Every structure is written in C-alpha cells, then in structure tokens.
Amino acid sequence: MRPTPGPWLLDDQIDTIFITDADGSPIAAVEVGEGPDEAAPAEADAQLIVSAPDLLEALERMLDARGPCQHDPAPVVCSVCAGRAAIAKARGK
Numbered sequence: 330m331r332p333t334p335g336p337w338l339l340d341d342q343i344d345t346i347f348i349t350d351a352d353g354s355p356i357a358a359v360e361v362g363e364g365p366d367e368a369a370p371a372e373a374d375a376q377l378i379v380s381a382p383d384l385l386e387a388l389e390r391m392l393d394a395r396g397p398c399q400h401d402p403a404p405v406v407c408s409v410c411a412g413r414a415a416i417a418k419a420r421g422k
C-alpha cells in the first residue's frame with residue numbers, strides 16, 4: 330500500500346485546514362473548533378499529517394541504513410523495533 334506521494338501541503342481556511350497533494354487534490358481535512366483552545370491542537374494535528382510523507386521516508390531511510398535489530402531478546406523498549414512497527418502501521422501492514 331503506497332500513500333499519495335509528497336509533498337503534502339496545508340490549505341488553511343476559516344474553520345478547516347485542508348491537507349492536499351502538490352496538485353491541490355484533497356488528502357484530509359482537519360476541522361478547527363472555535364476558540365484558541367481548539368484551534369491550536371487542530372493546527373498541530375494538521376502539521377503532523379502534512380509532515381507524514383517526510384517522516385515516513387526519513388524513518389525508512391534511517392532504519393534501512395541501520396540494518397537488522399540486534400536488541401537483547403529480553404523485553405526491552407527498542408527504538409529500531411518501534412520505528413519498524415511505526416512504518417508497518419503507516420504502510421497498513
């Protein structure tokens with residue numbers, strides 16, 4: 330499963346922030362509530378969504394360069410395994 334190629338762009342309207350592809354086709358919309366307490370999280374959510382292609386590509390490159398995980402078999406919080414799990418989730422696997 331491959332997502333729409335990046336870059337993704339923000340189109341900030343009055344009550345909705347649209348995330349589009351480079352051609353302006355819609356990818357997602359984040360509704361902005363009324364008041365500063367609701368606007369700031371919505372803007373942060375939209376910024377995270379628009380960054381997703383760059384984050385995914387950077388993480389894949391970083392982990393490809395690193396090679397196989399060599400963590401201890403005991404239960405640990407392994408950043409390599411966590412990164413690979415995040416990529417699998419993003420790829421719908």
Ligand SMILES: [Zn+2]
Nearest residue numbers: 398400407410
């Ligand atoms: Zn690991």
